[in-house]
Amino acid sequence: MYLAINILGLLVFLALGWVFSHNRKGIDFKSVGCMLALNLVIAWFLTSFEWGRMAVKAAADGFAAIVNISYKGVNFAFANWVGADGTNPAPVNFIASALLPILLIVPLFDILTYIGFLPWVIKWIGRGLSFVTRRPKFETFYAVEMMFLGNTEALAVSKVQLQRMKAGRNVTLAMMSMSCVTAAIIGSYIQMVPGEFVITAIPLNCINALIVSHMLYPVEVSKDEDVIYGLGDPAAEDDVVELTADEQAAKDKAIEEYKALPWYKKLLKHDPSKPVKEPFFSFLGDSILGSGKLILIITANVVAFVALAALIDAGLGMIWDKLSLESILGVVMYVPAWLMGLDPGTAWHFSQLMGLKLVTNEFVVMGQITSEVATYAAHYKAVLTVFITSFANFSTLGMVIGCFKGIVSKEKNDAISKQVGRMLLSGILVSLLSAATVGLFVW
Secondary structure, X not given: OHHHHHHHHHHHHHHHHHHOOOOHHHOOHHHHHHHHHHHHHXXXXXXXXXXXXXXXXXXXXXXXXXXXXXXXXXXXXXXXXXXXXXXXXXXXXXXXXXXXXXXXXXXXXXXXXXXOHHHHHHHHHHHHHHHHHOOOHHHHHHHHHHHHHOHHHHHHOOHHXXXXXOHHHHHHHHHHHHHOOOHHHHHHHHHHOOHHHHHHHHHHHHHHHHHHHHHHOOOOOOOOOOOOOOOOOOOOHHHOOOOOHHHHHHHHHHHHHHHOOOHHHHOOOOOOOOOOOOOHHHHHHHHHHHHHHHHHHHHHHHHHHHHHHHHHHHHHHHHOOOOOHHHHHHHHOHHHHHOOOOOHHHHHHHHHHHHHHHHOOHHHHHHHHOOOHHHOOHHHHHHHHHHHOOOOOHHHHHHHHHHHHOOOOHHHHHHHHOOXXXXXXXXXXXXXXXXXXXXXXXX
């Protein structure tokens, strides 16, 4: 019976994406079906084969190593703010451990873009995933990128793409960003809750972020729009400079002359068909300064959103001392918890942890259950761990909105701000879908 309820829950969570959709007629159900089937295969594979989990963990460890290197720079400038692995001293300084690594990660990925490597990777990984999922190339690559880099870092290193995309696609990416984790703290997760389910949650959240964001906010992307941009491309289509007939003829002649050169001479000569790059160190300086500005914007938004949530709690507490956002969400989340295939008592316990996670963060919940999670039934252990393995909470709203404010135009920011409710719902639905999918295979 509980398995049947779990299957029903999976269908209900998908139906909620349709109910709250911005444009129901725009949903590509063939794409949703393909991605759902892919998720079922991934869940079965990662819950049944150890070497599959090892491959995902190896990728996560690689990204975590980059973040750990950034702590050397942080410690040089701010001694004792953060330990070598970003977790000491306790309590962790949020700015030092979560935001200052941006000062290495963004310039690093900008350099990879500058030399043309990152656009090449995006193109081919995006093309492969796009073929399977029937989603645009960049969105599919971003789903993978954000699950290891984190939302703010992935958005920051994608600024050229975001600036060239239309507002609707930016909204889609904002919704997807609610469901990420960061490779740097996966090691911390594994120390607190069952590691096999943490690792399983990572790729499932990738695909479910694509499913949910598409259902809640379908955006039609033409073949002309489904392209990968580089640093030399203008920030917006309006910035494209139209050449005169003589200028275009001179450019065409230069391109033909370049194509006629032997390959070894092309290495030393600029391709006239491509934009001229600015000097490397000028570009690097701009990248670092832009990263610093981004950190300040994100910090301001996180402080404001967390403080506003506390203010709401204070107001609710004046009505009744036991009333809070956490308790309200705990009640609201009871039915979704029960639809995971849990008995009523366990579902109530799960719903309270869901509410706590949405108002605070996943670390608070993990710290509360770490001493007892090993004693939970296998099914409950699986769905609980997968659900809390994401950044979906109120403070993440502030981080994502702040990040976009530092990157894209006011028009695109306004489009994102109008969808704050769907952004939060997106994060919740992704976590529910991932947990329900894993629950099918673990009893």
